[in-house]
Amino acid sequence: MLTRRTLFGAAGALALFAAPHGASAQDVYVPLISKGFQHQFWQAVKAGADQAAEELGVEVTFEGPDNETMVDRQIDMLAAALAKNPDAIGFAALDSQAAIPLLRQAQEAGIPVIAFDSGVDSDIPVATASTDNIAAAALAADKMAELIDGKGKVAVVAHDQTSRTGIDRRDGFVKRIEAEYPDIEIVTVQYGGGDHLESTELTKAILQANPDLAGIFGTNEGSAVGVVNGVREMGREGVVVIGYDSGTQQKEAIRDGTMAGAITQNPVGIGYETVKAAVAAANGDSVPKTIDTGFYWYDKTNIDDPEIAAVLYD
């Protein structure tokens, strides 16, 4: 059956080369299969992709499963995208292994794959546009240490324990604290699924259990907003809250001082660079293997700087 599939793939590739494709940029079609859709972060990635599509005169579609556990749904989306014979595909894998057979199919059909956000553990993607989450979370740890004078108890409210970003941000933060700041104790790491309410409840329980807690790190938008809500509802003063990503509520919390600051990725840049690399690859141009889309620390002092404001989203 594999040979059969290979044959189909080869036929697809032939058809692709036979067609007068690349002659007009209007014909270039790039579907992006993301890890999510409803979250403001993904909408910002989509905005970046749409911006690049407009500038380069190509057609882009953007899809992702309802939540980041639906690995098989994402595979179905990838299969449907492949059926449309695209010129290139942007893909943010929920689970790299699960997607390998389809990615191989894309490779055999000569469709270049650009990995984005957390990347794909495979050599099939011609390029990866993503944030270095470990380094970004380590920066959050440094800022936390600075704000609590290098000593005390801190907690982590993470979004999940299975996804790459969840693992990297947790480990990036925890390992930096353990390695560099011996007087800081991480009392607990809890998982709220990135859900605002769940993370709020978690935070309240953590504060209840640790009256002397000095700081909390929320690893994504939903977690961070939940931490802010929890601290507010408990009426606790002096707990240093550090967040991740942006969004209206998180920006407000930073402005009014409930949150000390946050790490922001560059979601618009992720979407933009993915489409740009996809179009270049579709036209046979060379693209860099890794595209670092960057991250920034922002707080009350620089939230309105043009450089920061450009990568924050509501």
Next chain:
Amino acid sequence: MSAVDAPRPGLGRLFSAGATQRLLAFASLVALLVGFSLASPNFMQMSNIIAILQATSVNGVLAVAVTLVIITGGIDLSVGTMMTFCAVIAGVVLTYWGLPMPFGILAAIGAGAFCGLCSGTFVAKMKIPPFIATLGMMLILKGLALVISGTRPIYFNDTPGFDLISRGSIVGSIVPGLPIPNGVMILFLVAIGTAYILGRTILGRYCFALGSNEEAVRLSGVNTDAWKMAIYALAGGIVGIAGLLIASRLNSAQPALGLGYELEAIAAVVIGGTSLSGGRGTILGTLIGALIMAVLTNGLRILSVAQEWQTVVTGAIIILAVYADQVRRRTAN
């Protein structure tokens, strides 16, 4: 429940009642296929049809399991996370313990049957409403799947051939040019087997009877509790098969997956004409319902319809399908 709903022979029911709804559902399926084919040349391609069937297989098997429970007048909200739990059990047996593949398959199906038996006991013996009992099971199994797996996906790289359960194609190796994945054939086999049980066995007959008028069945001296537990256990075993299918397809047991899958399975059952109040339903209808869901989702994607609208359309289709069923039944009365 009135005397009018008294149980009729299951076999006759299988072929007569609900036939119109099945026809209607089948007609909708054909209409969708034709519509999408006309709208996009990329839709009616062998590779895309295979993708649709592949996308149907897991939801289809889950829907078959839920159909059994719904016919008894119950509901099973735990099938999504139970599927995940069974996949994790297979992962423990095959990857952590390193046992050969048949043990993993038996363990997954056995774990499902045991979970189903637990749900059945809660419902039949402890008189907990099925909605609550299976809601509890849903959460218990979601948690246990995370606990047992250590919250990490379990990969099946050490079990060669495991991914072929779903991804391979025996049909394709016999008939070149028809690479129907094994997962789809397993769905068909499960559906045929379950339809046989429903139509030709005592278990199937009592399944309908329990959903129509449980009290009457009990008063006629039948041990309704035992039969109900058996039906939940059977449904659980089928969910175990779904667990194997998804694990094989992803070549991993994903412990966080599963929530939400029960609702899609129930949607497929309802589109297929099975009554949520019990006593009425067919496996063929459920199969068509699951196919309609998959064709719709895939077709809208092929047409590049914006994702937010895809969800709206799917919801509307579910309501339309059930409304059509209501109209048909009202005119029939």
